[in-house]
Amino acid sequence: MNSTAPGSDPRRAARFTLVVLTFINLFNYLDRYVAPAVFESIKHSELHPSDAQLGLLMTGFLLVYTLTAPVFGALGDTRSRPRLLAIGIALWSVATALGGFARNYAQLFLARGAVGVGEAAYGSIGPSLLADHYPPARRGRAFATFFLAIPVGAALGYMVGGLVDHQFGWRRAFLVAGLPGLLLALLALRLRDVPRGGHDHTPPAAFPGWAVIGHLFANRAYRLTVLGYAAYTFALGGIATWISPFLQRVRGLPQATATVRFGAIVVGTGLVGTWVGGWLADRLLTRTRQAYLWMSAVATLAAAPCLFLSLAAPDPRVYWTATVAAQLLMFASTGPINSVIVNVVPAGIRATAVAGSIFAIHLLGDVPSPFLVGVVSDRSSLAAGVLILPAAALVGGLIWLWAARTTPASLPT
Numbered sequence: 001m002n003s004t005a006p007g008s009d010p011r012r013a014a015r016f017t018l019v020v021l022t023f024i025n026l027f028n029y030l031d032r033y034v035a036p037a038v039f040e041s042i043k044h045s046e047l048h049p050s051d052a053q054l055g056l057l058m059t060g061f062l063l064v065y066t067l068t069a070p071v072f073g074a075l076g077d078t079r080s081r082p083r084l085l086a087i088g089i090a091l092w093s094v095a096t097a098l099g100g101f102a103r104n105y106a107q108l109f110l111a112r113g114a115v116g117v118g119e120a121a122y123g124s125i126g127p128s129l130l131a132d133h134y135p136p137a138r139r140g141r142a143f144a145t146f147f148l149a150i151p152v153g154a155a156l157g158y159m160v161g162g163l164v165d166h167q168f169g170w171r172r173a174f175l176v177a178g179l180p181g182l183l184l185a186l187l188a189l190r191l192r193d194v195p196r197g198g199h200d201h202t203p204p205a206a207f208p209g210w211a212v213i214g215h216l217f218a219n220r221a222y223r224l225t226v227l228g229y230a231a232y233t234f235a236l237g238g239i240a241t242w243i244s245p246f247l248q249r250v251r252g253l254p255q256a257t258a259t260v261r262f263g264a265i266v267v268g269t270g271l272v273g274t275w276v277g278g279w280l281a282d283r284l285l286t287r288t289r290q291a292y293l294w295m296s297a298v299a300t301l302a303a304a305p306c307l308f309l310s311l312a313a314p315d316p317r318v319y320w321t322a323t324v325a326a327q328l329l330m331f332a333s334t335g336p337i338n339s340v341i342v343n344v345v346p347a348g349i350r351a352t353a354v355a356g357s358i359f360a361i362h363l364l365g366d367v368p369s370p371f372l373v374g375v376v377s378d379r380s381s382l383a384a385g386v387l388i389l390p391a392a393a394l395v396g397g398l399i400w401l402w403a404a405r406t407t408p409a410s411l412p413t
Contacts, residue, residue, distance in 0.1 A: 013192045014133035022149045029153030031096040034177040037161025038170035047105045055374030058241045064116030066362040069124045073355020076125035085188040088121025093181025100174035128351035131342045144278020144335030151270015155263035162259025221344040221407035226357045228399030230364035235393040237366020250383045269327035277332030292336035293404035301397035303329035308390035
């Protein structure tokens with residue numbers, strides 16, 4: 001039996017679903033990024049991890065997230081999506097809180113890995129459910145709103161983690177971040193599980209067993225979109241993991257100042273960049289049906305040099321300005337590129353397609369990048385380690401540019 005949102009009007013149900021999923025997504029990213037905010041305190045605690053081990057906390061979380069996402073994607077195409085979402089939210093919330101009780105590095109590593117299982121359920125199924133509430137031509141704006149939660153949630157993760165750590169210690173930060181999610185799990189059960197593909201012009205296609213994987217591999221637009229997304233995620237994941245230690249060690253900022261200042265930048269640029277990117281991409285559909293790919297490609301290519309300056313320039317006026325510009329441009333791709341992923345595949349396999357993209361972008365992207373930056377930092381310096389990230393952003397933009405020029409339209413007909 002399907003869960004029901006308040007009222008039976010489809011527009012009201014769509015708005016309710018968008019608001020609830022966006023709010024939950026905010027806590028998704030808050031719980032994810034509370035860990036990097038307290039890395040420096042963990043490093044100097046009784047756990048004494050190296051930079052490579054700190055990077056592995058994010059790598060381990062993302063590896064579990066990556067490996068379990070296809071399982072939830074397959075379940076999301078056939079089972080009750082609100083119930084699966086509620087289970088995932090409850091799991092990641094409890095696991096986040098358990099990180100505050102870790103007595104050694106292995107326990108903390110296992111707790112962060114368990115967070116990945118819960119977030120994989122939400123990351124695979126949430127976009128699929130949202131897509132089925134909106135027609136294709138309105139998905140860019142809907143997804144832009146949904147993904148506004150990324151910068152806000154990530155920023156709150158930095159801020160909450162940094163401020164609670166400063167006042168009460170890093171263990172309390174995990175507790176404060178994790179426990180409220182249990183209420184959100186109950187809210188997820190009120191969502192309406194609408195028919196799959198109800199707003200699409202063609203009925204959901206059925207693919208037996210492994211034929212789904214074969215279809216996705218054969219879809220060139222999907223392959224290139226996901227490959228570019230992996231390079232983009234390599235850059236963004238490395239920055240998200242290491243920016244707080246970078247600002248403290250290399251720029252010399254106190255922990256509270258570093259986390260709050262960067263968090264404020266992420267909130268401002270994320271809200272503006274994500275919304276403008278989705279709105280502009282939808283407007284550009286009147287000129288080209290590849291508007292979502294063009295928007296993502298151009299914004300990411302422009303972000304790469306700004307990202308380099310933000311990490312390498314010695315003058316604070318230059319690197320803070322470049323940081324704002326880089327974040328604005330990177331966030332502008334969020335809504336459009338996720339719209340491409342659900343638009344270029346049949347409605348009946350969207351959860352699997354989203355799960356497949358999660359698997360690929362993390363396995364190739366922010367699974368290796370936090371660890372690799374940490375390895376370079378241990379062998380040289382953190383200032384040197386982060387410089388591999390702008391190059392990854394450049395590669396991602398070039399792949400999307402190629403996809404926009406050579407693949408069929410990314411909007412269903």
